Amino acid sequence: MSEVQQLKAKDFKSDQEVRWCPGCGDYSIISGVQKTLAEVGVKKENVVFISGIGCSSRFPYYMDTYGMHSIHGRANAIATGVKVANPELDVWVITGDGDGLSIGGNHMIHSLRRNVGLKIILFNNEIYGLTKGQYSPTSPQGLKTKTSPYGSVDAPFDPMQLALGAGATFVARTMDVSPKHMKEVLAVAARHKGAAFVEVWQNCVIFNNDTFKGWTEKAVRDEMTISLVAGEPMIYGKERDKGLKFDHTAIVKCSADEAAVWDPTQESMGQAFLMTQLDKDPSMPRPMGVLRQVTSPTLEELVHDQVDEVTDKRGTGELKDLLYTPDVWEVK
Amino acid sequence: MSEVQQLKAKDFKSDQEVRWCPGCGDYSIISGVQKTLAEVGVKKENVVFISGIGCSSRFPYYMDTYGMHSIHGRANAIATGVKVANPELDVWVITGDGDGLSIGGNHMIHSLRRNVGLKIILFNNEIYGLTKGQYSPTSPQGLKTKTSPYGSVDAPFDPMQLALGAGATFVARTMDVSPKHMKEVLAVAARHKGAAFVEVWQNCVIFNNDTFKGWTEKAVRDEMTISLVAGEPMIYGKERDKGLKFDHTAIVKCSADEAAVWDPTQESMGQAFLMTQLDKDPSMPRPMGVLRQVTSPTLEELVHDQVDEVTDKRGTGELKDLLYTPDVWEVK
């Protein structure tokens, strides 16, 4: 067991039958994760998947690693406990737009601000899948679902915008229908030190089919999305002939030559946040890829450093010291 | 009772003895709110204050209006129920950095995204006051408190940044020690249609004294803060000789003449968000005043419009229609 073996994607498959609907976007995501794990080269026994409840949250059962399919909305909190308890582990959070942003929204934003070293994959299908089709906090206003038969009246969250607002050190987006892009993004996320928030556009064929079609379909994808890559110019279009640049505090279209170079590593979140505002203009492409990636101490580091420091200063506490403090007196 | 009487600030005082510590910043806030209510000219019976639990949350007891001192973290959710049930009411949420951002963080962000017509005042003292001094989600890293005797390891939220991330339509900040500025900001908030989020820097003399001193103290306030006013140039300094302007996606210092005009009403949150990044540079002033103020349909409007529409289309449902649907059969 001591020799590190190069694992393959299939080594991460558990013996449990995968039970998503045929055609569900979840299949492509699990395969992307399995490939990423193989590529990044982790030890199976160090990997832990923690999920909440939802279709997506059945994920851990299908992975031959450690895992917990917990309760609705609490994956981030449980995963925080796992990671702080043992920082050596590679802890992944698998969650949905309902699980992670509705009931679990608070744990999500708090784990992001604390920069807990979790890889968080948010399966965003803009619907509650497991409970059979109710609107979620990312469903567009007006969407008719079982609980909004006359159209949803709730304005949705933009997950990346929310993550930035919470102070996330890593924010990215990819899509189920582009395995290549997904693997690239997941690999960067897997290597990020600290909380990595990855939104994945995931199609729910049954209850919200084609919700991302206007951006993800092969025919339009290149025009309607832009893949942001650190250090590369912001270019998009089938012919890679279109660019984006900053004009004061706005992002505007330009030719490919004029395109600005994307830098997700700036301390200011300004540019990343501007990117999340692109959706206000329907003619603009939607940003995909890594929006932000900065290094900052993680919660688990700081916690353990403090334990070490105090221990260095005071010496390892023995059971006896705990009880027999200096204010003890003796009755003889 | 039918004549609208012009009420005075003191008319909003209840008969309950105010029980904050002498010197607590809460006194100035309640007085600011009372003055604002008088100025805006509301009817006492239409005003409802909903709070959670915390020192600040005792606020409703001191107001001679309707009110509920509810449970920890839930004020926004309860207030949403009040406002949607009766949109005619002026519903205010009183909360603290623990109540509204720690345990209540989720309800906070969801009420902001839904744009519920609530006036939310977040008393930010960067500490848990009522439970006697533990660090809060806004406490700076390193702060020594009763639960962080060796310094807090948690990176804090920036409340305004979080509110913007959640999609708030109104975001502002003011401070307890500037009653004038506070009244100005509160008056704009009071008149905002939709969710108005106002962070107030509030001093807790007992457990976190002087935490904002570096910005709010008379001697430095003009240099260390900038009051943003819609339509006015971004000028600050005792001599009002300093300005801010946008340099691409950054905010930079400039002379007063060159200062850009502040516009919180833009649809893109870009500039407002950039403002929240100013604290990354300690030499920069901290933004105060209204950061964002846009109009968008409120939840309560949309809910009631839908009820009206469906009712128009189907007719008012009578009890009998509810039971005797077309699939009824008769046994004779």
Add this chain to the structure above:
Amino acid sequence: MQLTGTQFTDTTAKVGNDLATFPDFPAEIRAPAGSRAGVSGFQIHFSSHDIYTPGDAPSVLVAMNPAALITNYEDLQPGGIILVNTGAFTAADLKKAELDVNPLTDGTLKGFRVIEEDINQRTTEALADLGLGKKDVLRCKNFYTLGMVYWLYSRPMEPTLEWLQKKFAKKPELIEANSRALKAGYNHGELLRLFQGRYEVPKVEDAPKGHYRNIMGNEAVAIGLVAGAKLANLKPFLGSYPITPATDILQHMALLKNYDVITCQMEDEIAGICTAIGASFAGRLGMTTTSGPGLALKTEAAGLAAITELPLVIVNVQRGGPSTGLPTKVEQSDLLQSMFGRNGDCPIPVVACATPSDAFDCAVEACRIATEYMTPVILLSDNYIANGTEPWKLPVMDELKPFPMTFATDPEGFSPYTRDEKLARNWAKPGTPGFEHRIGGLEKDAVTGNVSYVPENHQVMTETREAKVMGIRESIPTPPLNGEATGDLLVVAWGSTFGATRAAVERLQKEGVKATHLHMRHLWPLPHGLLEIFKGFKRIIVPEMNRGQLAWVLQSRYPEVRFESYDKVKGKPFQARELKAHFETILEEMS
């Protein structure tokens, strides 16, 4: 399967049979077709006399694949008919069902009348000339089967044919295909006389006169809540969060916007109950719907509703626990949580419904208690009631007695904690001049309602809250007995164990046994008069789909008598025959 089941149900009701159904979904949205976990069942029991359960032991089982066969055949009556779709018994199908040998050939089905039919093939043939793709054709096989069953039970095809017209109005080719499959199945039965004889279930002759409608439990709760609010002269406000098996209630109420209904799907269960509390504070009737794990999350806020004494209806549709447990299966294991799952001494009344149609009455009753006593109320349903259907004899409108709420009218000396003779406090809503006041979660003075830390006051308020809830007993009847007032055996049941218990006890009674059934609608406070009843019986059995929760409560309150718990926690309802068998054992012990 659910679709065709529903069709059979509707047709059967229209024919005038009494019926009860019990759909059984897989927990996955689309569990792999053909696997055991993917079996989707639909059980229906119909008869010419009153029936109380979807039938313990079906007399006919239709198994569309090996998994369906293997997970269900044991429930069948000895000698029952099994209709099997042999088209789905290939080696691959057997493997999906984790079967090594074919149960059709290995003797498993000895004692049943097995009818093998390649329904896939028959359907394909029937639709051959329609030019449909293979997939579409095979989708029609359920209607082919339904046709066969219609023939078997002499049901008319018209209602279903009409329904198909509506359902596929935009896809005429599917109308044609399904209609044809239905008729082909029916004709197949007729032509080949596959079955030995045909069943004919005449319509219930002695059904009380009146108007009827088929109703599912969740829908009954939804319209019961709307009706209850109307009877209280309040507008309902539902704050909720989806959770199986309660979501339907929210979904149904969301449709009723023209009944002054507001529904808000909130970010979680806590926000659901909190918005409802806010809405009640603002003068509506606040409601929230959930299932076990959601109720666990609502308990802190339920305490706030109790101490602020605001009306609130909390509906809990129970499912298998603990934790996520068995979310699509039935259980009655939230009774003790409902009674005690809050911090402090915090009594809240609990009402439970027995059947889908009873859910309407119980929802109205919950609204009555909430408003008349200014208190949160917990209404317990369960997955069996929620998704079950039965014909509901509609109340004549005059039978629905209003219980209109009144708001405080005299601002002079108004205090929110002044009480009426029922100990309900004064209610004044924001927007009314002169009644400005504050309430909250801290203990409050018994007179002024202001915060009070006075020791004696807390004792008074704790006792007052308790006395108010106990006082509800004055407004509820001693539950009627089904059977004689004294005897050997009393069976005390609650919730959806009603049906199986009633059926089992009635069968015993017919056999001359001195057995009586007592059904408890009100679980807290317990109605007057129970001890007197209990004392009249030699043995008292409490069958529950939990480990003895009502028995625990009763034993604590009535130590004078002994309660014997009989439990089943298998995610399935009791069957009348298993209850009967158990009762018979008890009776034997006594003789």
Add this chain to the structure above:
Amino acid sequence: MQLTGTQFTDTTAKVGNDLATFPDFPAEIRAPAGSRAGVSGFQIHFSSHDIYTPGDAPSVLVAMNPAALITNYEDLQPGGIILVNTGAFTAADLKKAELDVNPLTDGTLKGFRVIEEDINQRTTEALADLGLGKKDVLRCKNFYTLGMVYWLYSRPMEPTLEWLQKKFAKKPELIEANSRALKAGYNHGELLRLFQGRYEVPKVEDAPKGHYRNIMGNEAVAIGLVAGAKLANLKPFLGSYPITPATDILQHMALLKNYDVITCQMEDEIAGICTAIGASFAGRLGMTTTSGPGLALKTEAAGLAAITELPLVIVNVQRGGPSTGLPTKVEQSDLLQSMFGRNGDCPIPVVACATPSDAFDCAVEACRIATEYMTPVILLSDNYIANGTEPWKLPVMDELKPFPMTFATDPEGFSPYTRDEKLARNWAKPGTPGFEHRIGGLEKDAVTGNVSYVPENHQVMTETREAKVMGIRESIPTPPLNGEATGDLLVVAWGSTFGATRAAVERLQKEGVKATHLHMRHLWPLPHGLLEIFKGFKRIIVPEMNRGQLAWVLQSRYPEVRFESYDKVKGKPFQARELKAHFETILEEMS
């Protein structure tokens, strides 16, 4: 007041007296000084023999202002001494205390020995030449008073003088001022002989030999949890959220970082318990601390811990409920919530501590049960224990028996739900090669631990979880009786009612009454042997600071005997004399 109280406590303990204290804070951080709500009390009871409560009826009351006087004088023993600071009895002071007339002059204090002294003035004089501001001077008045009380009880001043040196090391002027005030007060007592005679309480002669230390309940829980984890050979992880009166435990554990302790203050109670569950999954011993409303929020996650069968200690420091209730007052009203406040059939063991020092043992016991049985455990404390102090006879190190956890060692055929003879499941932690597995909140197969919807399996698992918890009985003793094994009266108490009950019963015993006290540390499962004990007594009284919760449980489990509840829900502990009076009434009824 709290500060000087603590000084008196420490000095008294060092003198060798047995003692118990009970600080009583106002609910507001700084309720207006002088108002009734702002009264900050500190009660201490010390004696030469074992004492169990902070003393019901104090013999001396020190009242620094009218509000303190008026809210406390009634508790005093007839003939007790009242020391009053007349410097704080101006008209304004009286008004703040909502008094129209001066209680010193209107006969209110008839029957007490009142000593009036203008302590403000005395202190000012004593510090006149120090050049301090008026405010600073008046801050020293409590030490002046402490000096007087030291004189009265013949306490040495040295410990406090030393403490002042440390406390104000950076502010020498305050050392001087407070020391001088203390001495001045002492001398004042001596010189003027204000009191009729002086109390001398000799040190406890028969105190068992050993090492002692003063301990507060919350601190005892904190170190007990750390010790418990060490004995289990695990590292503790505390995930918590501040809430009165439990916050101290988190605060104290946060100091113990060099004991391998990790504490995380999370965003709410749910995150608190969830991080603890995560930490346990990762191989630490997860813990979470809270009070009633927080426990309500944790119930859903507690169910997850129960079904995943992970070790977890949940500490609940009870306060007055329901809802926010009386957050700074004592109550025992979360027992039923602890037992039943979860969805589904979800038994969790419950342990309750009796006194501050017992809290250490109970915390260790909770860790033992959690780890030996792989289960969440609820440890109940309350505000009275949490903030009370008593001398703690430290265990000799050998007495602390380790119960080391073992992790699964053989990956061959490993299954997380294989059980040992105690029914505890196999534990393997992430990071260990070959044991990769998944757990979760859905029902799981009894053997493989995979998700299972099989009906029979759910019954088996439900019964297994129950049997495991009931099996804990085999590891706990039948509680010892204080008194004879049969008799007229048995008093069954739990938690902090221990002290008053023990004192009351012992007084009765001394008077020759056949009364016995049974204290219950383990509330679920109930230990073996109780029924036999109960049957030996004519009457069984259960005094509780709630409306009869333990009585409810016992009555349900032991219908053969009758339990009589005696309740007090005033936010204050029972007094031995009120219990004794009640028992006497009962005994009279019997004679």
